[in-house]
Amino acid sequence: MTDTAFTTLFSPLDLGPFSVSNRLIMGSMHTGLEESPKHFGRLAAFFRQRATGGAGLIITGGVAPTDAGRAMPGGAAMLTEADAEQHRIIPEAVHEVGGRICLQLLHTGRYGFHPNIVSATDAQAPISPFPPRALNDDEIQAEIEGFARAAQLAEQAGYDGIEIMGSEGYFINQFTSPALNRRTDDWGGSAENRQRLAIEIVRAIKAAVSDRFLLIFRLSLLDLVPNGTPWSEVEQLAHRLVEEGVHVLNSGIGWHESRVPTIASMVPAAAFREATAKLRQTVSVPVAVTNRINRPEQAEDLLSAGTADLVTMARPWLADADWGRKAGTGKADEINVCIGCNQACLDHIFQGKPVTCLVNPYALQEDRYSRQPAVQSRRVAVIGGGVGGLSAAVELAERGHEVHLYERGAQLGGQFLLAARVPGKEDYRYTLRYYEQRLQHLGVSVHLNAEVTPEQLQAAGQHTVVLATGVRPRVPDLPGIDHGMVVRYDQLLRGDRAPGTRIAVMGAGGIGFDVGEFLLHCDAPVTATEAFLSHWGIDASGANPGGLIHPQPQHAARKITLCQRSDEKPGKRLGKTTGWIHRLQLRTGGVQHLTGIQYERIDDQGLWYTDARGDSRCLAVDQIVLCTGQESELTLQDGLLRAGLEVHTIGGADKAAELDAKRAIRQGLEVAVALSA
Template identity: 50%
Template sequence: MSVSLPHPTAPRDLTHLLSPLDMGRFEVRNRIVMGSMHVGLEDRPADAKKLAAYLGERARGGVGLIVTGGFSPDRTGRLTPGGAQADARTMRRHEIITREVHEADGRILLQLLHAGRYAFHPLAASSAAGKSPLSPFRARRLTRRGAHRTVEHFAEAARRAIGAGYDGVEIMGSEGYLLNQFLAPATNRRRDRWGRDAEGRRALPLAVAAAMREAIGEDALLSYRISLLDLVPGGQTWEETAALARGLTERGVDVLSSGIGWHEARVPTIVTSVPRAAFAENTAALRELVDVPVIASNRIHDPAVAEQVLATGQADLVSMARPLLADPHLPRKLAESRAAQVVACISCNQACLDKVFEGKRASCLVNPRAGHETELVLRPVIPRRARKVAVVGAGPAGLEAALAAAERGHIVTLFEATSEIGGQLRLAARIPGKEDYAQALTSWRMRLAAAGVGIRLETRPTPSDLQGFHDVIVATGVAPREIDLPSDGGPQVISYVDLLEGRAEAGDRVAIIGAGGIGVDVAEFLSAPRPSPSLDVAAWKSHWGVVAADEEHRGGVATRPVEEAQREVHLLQRKETRIGAGLGRTTGWVHRAELRHAGIHQHRGVTYRRVDDQGLHITEDGEERVLEVDTVVVCAGQVSVDALAAEVTAARKGRAPRVHVVGGADLAAELDAERAIRQAVEVVAGL
């Protein structure tokens, strides 16, 4: 069973993406923007050197324009009590950041963001009193004077940013933060000049733009991140958004950066299941209205997709924030005709946005050095110190271990028992909505070849085969956990591996034993519409109820349509907790919404008894019952496959080889590719 990815009909070269652009205030060397993304290094001034290293590497990688994570103009607007603020002390520390970027011939903007009712502290203030779904703190209503002072604070912060060497500033007016809250009727019920009607709701964002234009002078760039589709009931109409865009350019905004969806929206906008460039048509509509450059964003992670967006006139620049986490040298590789070696971002959010929302430092699943440039260093070795390294297992941990070791200069051989690389990630790519995971495997394949790694497929090395190596990295992964389920005929009982590999098929009535990440994936595999909506923008928008933003459907959302069920599916777990509770902070709600929409029957606190001609016998809520199913899929966790490590250790002679166990072979609990890859790179850094 293979997975094919739809590729856009883009030009063979990347002429538009790599061409320079005169932004009015200065020229950028290409059309690639590293859009604003908080990584957790912004909050403490003491982390300025780490932030400089992180952003500086992207500048050296050739990105045209960098936008920092959001910094509040005042204490009220901080995201957290100790959150980033563009105060005088912080901006003095930032001179090292702007110097690092400018020495690499880069350009950088500081984003100013007022959290409004999204603030996670008791000083929160917004257009109206109330509490958002994202914070336990009730925001107070800004007074008229408070609104004036907020305008002044934005201008003062912008002035400090230019003093710190920034090439300009960006105003965060999207994603449901303060300025967006003033724009939406749902959150702005004021009767003063900052409300009343659509014109009044625009007053504060326009006043902020005008004040900041005056504060930063004629040479600095002023960007505004504008919400083109709020995706919340009571949001803006397109006519209101268009009027705002025209007003912003009249007040001196040089570039408009598109934002899609509030953080509280119940429509996904950036996860893997969102089609590529799903919202580019919204940016195209904006581009027709204004005479300044516009930046497209949201799920534009593939250079070919980015080129298509530019070549078809849908935008002037493209924002590729997470792709530049995955590969800081993406622009340089493209310019050197090495597009096949770009590290593929799979939009999983696991190590970046999920970490940020947990109050941790962001990194990247496929690039654990992201955000840790000063701490996780892969230093090249001189040829006479190169070691012979065997990596056994070509799952994510093994792939990255082999690649990192080869890039350091070691001599690497990668062994894989099956005929394909990828391990559990290859199975994940079969899930509707995760088709792009296959792109990561293609990327690894090309980079391994470029690094000179010897790959031996369908090979299980014996301990004696490995005695000639200096180091053996055991990345043999996991095997499905078997369960004791007495059977007396009845439903076929199959493993999730056999199902996803195509060696077994499920019937029309299915019970899934185990509701962890894999169980949820299997439920979606069995119930998702075919073809996958993720492969078609129109089908995906219909699937999620995304419509034109007009008076009837403010914010651009409608009730999701009822779809015909593909199967009767029961998802069961032993735990009493909510199914999907352990999924990622920014992606789990999407999976839970899909399960509800597909009509998946969810069972908690279940004891599995047996299968027979009646079906699957279980105990639920203290009562015995039978699920009349024809197929039982077992997703009851995994066990480490680690025997090789002990065998090699027992068989070794003299000082070699050293044995290192990484990934699932080291720890199988709750499959975690982010941990596995990071561990593999840490081991290689120490060779």
């Protein structure tokens, strides 16, 4: 059965060498498992599950075609017949369930993290500690031969095709873009010369593989760096690639060194669609659209509007392995939607950790968690309706336990509900929708506005309790803390208190930055595509070279000061791959920082503090927002234990520190597994 709401999305498409059953591409993303064949069994199971879940075509994480192209020492590469043989288990697993899978060939060039990196020039990338070596003509030819050999090995391994990574500032893009290629030989200068590497790679690959082998090229439509590729050259290269036999063009948006967000949560859905639509009008092969597409209605709209022929999504398949199956069978509301947080995927990669997913801790961790029904069914009370409690309730019910979920408020969601009110984090509400759907489907008894007691639980015959009561904001012991201008962050985000005009935010952790962005954009949102593009200075039409124009930041006319007691760089502990965005947002909005201070008191004049030199000063404000940490909400714990109940504490109730939804959701799963053994 196919959902008639998404008829275009689930229509077949002829790609040349073969047809796909739908328009869904699971895009390439590095998982951290590609480097060692001992993990290929896990990768095979991961991709097989996504093929079963409705991905029409899968593209693997990037694999280097040459030794110099590795992302890191020992990084994934396809160099020998032994490599091909070790890979064989992956396409076989996908083919067993009727799926199709391509290997991505990714040469990192100057983006590599090892001393043997190479590029068009010796210009060092700002995101790598190593300077590259500029290749001579013979060395370039050797890299081209490496691509051809890797493609041949990929076909030998059983892959259905390859995707050549020609965008995002990697090796090929380093040659094609005038932003970096300043060579004066036959590999630089004119557009034709700068495109020569891409063209000769495709020619060499076509000569090395069969006609049944699919060739996708990921083309940089918008470099989003100064002096980037003009649209005329993008179009010229696209036509040349098609003439050489490329079957599909995939959209590439932005270089990794670009100072423009392209996949983080604040990026509107398909914000760069105009560039893809423009490309599709000029070429004769299927074109795929990508970047921040996470729901089927978005995908269907893009296809039916003629923006593209295919939709590429990567992280949404981490969040829900059954994304396609659910969308195609009338269960779109049950999709566990990717929220674009980066916290367990990209952040993990840049921290050297295996990838998983904040909203789906099963992702690439399936071998750790048993899905078997409980050995013995229990009656379990889950106290607290934040994401930790929601995770525990759903996972317990999945395993056959009788679950009662108690939430003292009128809504489920806890701190996640507050996060969804921060401009740019609106998609967080879909996580709550997913859990609410699962609770209803599994028959979990949900009790709202419920101040439960140990006696009530005993009377109901419940002896096992998951305490997921979360946190409460910490209120510092400070003279004047009860002044009328003082407001807690939760009161502000809920709308219980209106924002002021001259504001001191006490605390510059993750919540402090969220509050700063809320104050800047709650009255001047940049979540609509047009506003977002203008705010960041993006020309999605490609009329300006590289897609950059002069930014026109939009923010509320408030004077905001972020205050912190430590003297470290504000926002130092924010997410590895998104922290720079939040810091830039606040700097663009004129937010000031006070670091290394000691709070003294609050009075009618404002916030008094002692600066780093020991001088007493007053910050004149009309509102002070407390983001001074959290405390575990454990009011019930002692009573539960005294009553002899079995108590398992998770989430913020277990550890308040900086709020960590990833840990809370994972602990909800882990406690369900433990109670089912």
